[in-house]
Amino acid sequence: MKYKRILLKLSGEALMGAKGFGIDQVRLLEYANEIKTVYNAGCQVAIVIGGGNIFRGIQAEKGGMDRVHGDYMGMLATMINSMAIQSALEGIGVHTRLQSAIKMEQICEPFIRRKAVRHLEKGRVVIFGAGTGNPYFTTDTAAVLRAIEIEASVILKGTRVDGIYTADPEKDKNAKRYDNIKFEEVFEKGLEVMDMTAFTLCRENNLPIIVFDMNKAGNLSDLVKGEKVGTLVEV
Ligand code: GTP
Numbered sequence: 001m002k003y004k005r006i007l008l009k010l011s012g013e014a015l016m017g018a019k020g021f022g023i024d025q026v027r028l029l030e031y032a033n034e035i036k037t038v039y040n041a042g043c044q045v046a047i048v049i050g051g052g053n054i055f056r057g058i059q060a061e062k063g064g065m066d067r068v069h070g071d072y073m074g075m076l077a078t079m080i081n082s083m084a085i086q087s088a089l090e091g092i093g094v095h096t097r098l099q100s101a102i103k104m105e106q107i108c109e110p111f112i113r114r115k116a117v118r119h120l121e122k123g124r125v126v127i128f129g130a131g132t133g134n135p136y137f138t139t140d141t142a143a144v145l146r147a148i149e150i151e152a153s154v155i156l157k158g159t160r161v162d163g164i165y166t167a168d169p170e171k172d173k174n175a176k177r178y179d180n181i182k183f184e185e186v187f188e189k190g191l192e193v194m195d196m197t198a199f200t201l202c203r204e205n206n207l208p209i210i211v212f213d214m215n216k217a218g219n220l221s222d223l224v225k226g227e228k229v230g231t232l233v234e235v
Pocket of ligand 1: 097098104105106107108109110118119122
């Protein structure tokens, strides 16, 4: 196994599957099974999931809502997705712990770094909900922050495209995919991998990012074994 401790970042939208809103139970179970495979192989897994399938702070602002208020609602949306993933994982026999950046003591533990690391060592998947607990930060930033805190060897960004391209592959058919790319080059070429805050945090802390297609069965497990999947961003 190449990666012993990973932070898996999932998008909230991906959980919608074929639906236009909310959570698709089929997709949820597919993801849970992908995670179970690497968990059974002995990989320590932490998860951060977005909330875009339920609520987006930025869009609410366009509709006239206060941005900070909208961002907090978005954090609650990530908690709903986190609870859904937790339930799906537990349902197939994977031990989990959910920690929230905003205290919700009736529902889950608060985020405590040392406890999260202990849970991982004890063979529990740890899900981090409610982003960083602060407005103006994305769940990508939360994912990078938690990955650094728990000393994950890599952040795996599961998306619906299979890596980073020279241009948007959904718009430009000549776009080519990178196998490897340096942080510098991503900056120079203005490629979109994560928002700048998240990306800079990764670069400054030497945390490699792999962007890959989470919807292709087996990808996550191949990645953890060290096979070439998606695009690796490193120093
Ligand atoms: P170890 O002591 O390392 O074995 O960890 P543990 O998580 O098994 O022990 P603990 O007694 O801390 O937790 C038992 C259960 O209670 C777990 O499901 C935790 O997620 C849950 N738990 C712990 N703290 C809280 C909390 O503040 N709120 C809620 N709702 N659950 C909590």
